[in-house]
Amino acid sequence: MRQHLNTITITAREQGLHEISDEIEAWLDTSGIATGLLTIFCKHTSASLLIQENAAPAAKRDVEDYFARIAPESATDYSHNDEGLDDMPAHLRTALTQTSLSVPVRHGRMTLGTWQGIYLFEHRRRPQRRTLMLHLIGD
Amino acid sequence: MRQHLNTITITAREQGLHEISDEIEAWLDTSGIATGLLTIFCKHTSASLLIQENAAPAAKRDVEDYFARIAPESATDYSHNDEGLDDMPAHLRTALTQTSLSVPVRHGRMTLGTWQGIYLFEHRRRPQRRTLMLHLIGD
Amino acid sequence: MRQHLNTITITAREQGLHEISDEIEAWLDTSGIATGLLTIFCKHTSASLLIQENAAPAAKRDVEDYFARIAPESATDYSHNDEGLDDMPAHLRTALTQTSLSVPVRHGRMTLGTWQGIYLFEHRRRPQRRTLMLHLIGD
Numbered sequence: 001m002r003q004h005l006n007t008i009t010i011t012a013r014e015q016g017l018h019e020i021s022d023e024i025e026a027w028l029d030t031s032g033i034a035t036g037l038l039t040i041f042c043k044h045t046s047a048s049l050l051i052q053e054n055a056a057p058a059a060k061r062d063v064e065d066y067f068a069r070i071a072p073e074s075a076t077d078y079s080h081n082d083e084g085l086d087d088m089p090a091h092l093r094t095a096l097t098q099t100s101l102s103v104p105v106r107h108g109r110m111t112l113g114t115w116q117g118i119y120l121f122e123h124r125r126r127p128q129r130r131t132l133m134l135h136l137i138g139d
Numbered sequence: 140m141r142q143h144l145n146t147i148t149i150t151a152r153e154q155g156l157h158e159i160s161d162e163i164e165a166w167l168d169t170s171g172i173a174t175g176l177l178t179i180f181c182k183h184t185s186a187s188l189l190i191q192e193n194a195a196p197a198a199k200r201d202v203e204d205y206f207a208r209i210a211p212e213s214a215t216d217y218s219h220n221d222e223g224l225d226d227m228p229a230h231l232r233t234a235l236t237q238t239s240l241s242v243p244v245r246h247g248r249m250t251l252g253t254w255q256g257i258y259l260f261e262h263r264r265r266p267q268r269r270t271l272m273l274h275l276i277g278d
Numbered sequence: 279m280r281q282h283l284n285t286i287t288i289t290a291r292e293q294g295l296h297e298i299s300d301e302i303e304a305w306l307d308t309s310g311i312a313t314g315l316l317t318i319f320c321k322h323t324s325a326s327l328l329i330q331e332n333a334a335p336a337a338k339r340d341v342e343d344y345f346a347r348i349a350p351e352s353a354t355d356y357s358h359n360d361e362g363l364d365d366m367p368a369h370l371r372t373a374l375t376q377t378s379l380s381v382p383v384r385h386g387r388m389t390l391g392t393w394q395g396i397y398l399f400e401h402r403r404r405p406q407r408r409t410l411m412l413h414l415i416g417d
Contacts, residue, residue, distance in 0.1 A: 001140045001276075001279045003416060005313055005382055035144055037178055037274050039315055039380045043391030045331040051238045052230060053184040058219035059230055066216075066231050070209065070348065077344075080336035091330060091337055092344050099329045099394075100380045102178045102239045104144055104274040111272045113182030116238075133389045135315050135382040137276065137279075137415065138142060140279045140415075174283055176317055176413050190377045191369060192323040197358035198369055205355075205370050209348065241317045241378045243283055243413040250411045252321030255377075276415065277281060 003137040004031050010130045012047065012122035015086075016064045019054055019117045020132075021110075027134055028108060036138015038110060039102045040118065043131045046090030047122050048097040054117030067093045067121075090123035097121055105138060142276040143170050149269045151186065151261035154225075155203045158193055158256045159271075160249075166273055167247060175277015177249060178241045179257065182270045185229030186261050187236040193256025206232045206260075229262030236260055244277060281415040282309050288408045290325065290400035293364075294342045297332055297395045298410075299388075305412055306386060314416015316388060317380045318396065321409045324368030325400050326375040332395025345371045345399075368401030375399055383416060 006027055012018050024040065042049050053059045071092035075081065078088040101118065103110045112118070120130060145166055151157050163179065181188050192198045210231035214220065217227040240257065242249045251257070259269060284305055290296050302318065320327050331337045349370035353359065356366040379396065381388045390396070398408060 001142070003279070003313065003315075005384055035142065037142075037176075037276060037315075039382060041380070041382050041389065043389065043394065045329065045391070045393055050234055051184065052234060056219050058217075059227065062217045062219050062227050063230060063234060066210070067234075071344070078336075078340045080334050080340050088337065088340050091341060095328055095330060095341060095345075096235055096374055098237075098376075102180070102241055102274075102380055104178060104180050104272045106144060106272075111180065111182065113184070113270070115184055116182065131391070133382045133384075135380075137315065140281070174281065176281075176315075176415065189373055190323065191373060195358050197356075198366065201356045201358050201366050202369060202373060205349070206373075235374055237376075241319070241380055241413075243317060243319050243411045245283060245411075250319065250321065252323070252409070254323055255321065 001139060006134045008132050008134060010120050012120060012128045012130055015122055015125050017060050017119040017121055020120050021118045024118060031136055033136055033138040034108050036105045036136055037102055038105050039100060039135040041100045041133040045094055046124050047120060047130050048094040048099060049101045050097050050119045050121045051116050052119055053115045055115050086125045093123045140278060145273045147271050147273060149259050151259060151269055152266045154261055154264050156199050156258040156260055159259050160257045163257060170275055172275055172277040173247050175244045175275055176241055177244050178239060178274040180239045180272040184233055185263050186259060186269050187233040187238060188240045189236050189258045189260045190255050191258055192254045194254050225264045232262045279417060284412045286410050286412060288398050290398060290408055291405045293400055293403050295338050295397040295399055298398050299396045302396060309414055311414055311416040312386050314383045314414055315380055316383050317378060317413040319378045319411040323372055324402050325398060325408050326372040326377060327379045328375050328397045328399045329394050330397055331393045333393050364403045371401045
């Protein structure tokens, strides 16, 4: 049994879902591990991780719009607004989605379903550089 | 240290919570691993995983009703409705719950609390066959 | 590769977010593992886990208020109210957040971001003793 730990940086040019499946698969390819468990960890509280359908662009927009509706920007709902109106909703949307995701690996690839993609969900309005940890254990 | 990886299929005959704790424990029994970490991964974007109370049937229905309220079917809220009115809410309910769950294992069993059960949360209206990956690492 | 499994108990004196990062780091220190994967598992369905900002107290209160708004106490919304009005919202707030969290470990510490803290999110009104499992695998 071996393990690998890596840090990757994702540039999120705008608010919303950014697919990162390819970046993760590229790193898996270098690891030499065929069977194991991959864990992705997002080191932020205003961006998160999500596994969603990667086929229909309309579905992606509907997900973004939905989270904007249930955790909206507001000058009155929150007491913590000094970092901008998009800051507190960013924490809430992070709380409602994932900070860590674990995906089994087989034949050197993530065992995602046909329509599943892994996304960084950027919740701030301005472009951000986001840091993810990738941990892989297996044989 | 050893690991096991398995694929199981669950038939969800209707929308809602389907307890799968027994199917998972049955597989654990065959693994010969006493102490370790079990990860359950759902290969779908319109069904998800949830750990919930497995004692009160009313609590189960309240959970189902709640997610139907906060991510409702709607002909106007979503632009992605071509796969049916229950499709986009299914993606949203998946986003709000879990696609992967990790549970420590001790004495060959999941270390669930007294009232915890593991559920497949089926979000589509029609019966579905769902595929889960089970990864176990330990001694 | 080695693994450690531990049970810790947290006393939640009131409803809301209780930071537990220090308790977890203290246990990590005793493990002798420098690189690996830590999994935290909450053995309850009316308390959960959350990674959130640990700098601004106002942000913490906003998170608590938000979950009280989207999964409110109600004498009419739920059929399962016999354990108190705060019981069913507790299950829902648990469903919307995390029961398990996995965090990579490097140099013997969790690879949390600068502003991330790990919280037990107590959803019941009365004080509770909560049990968490900690699983660590690595070298």
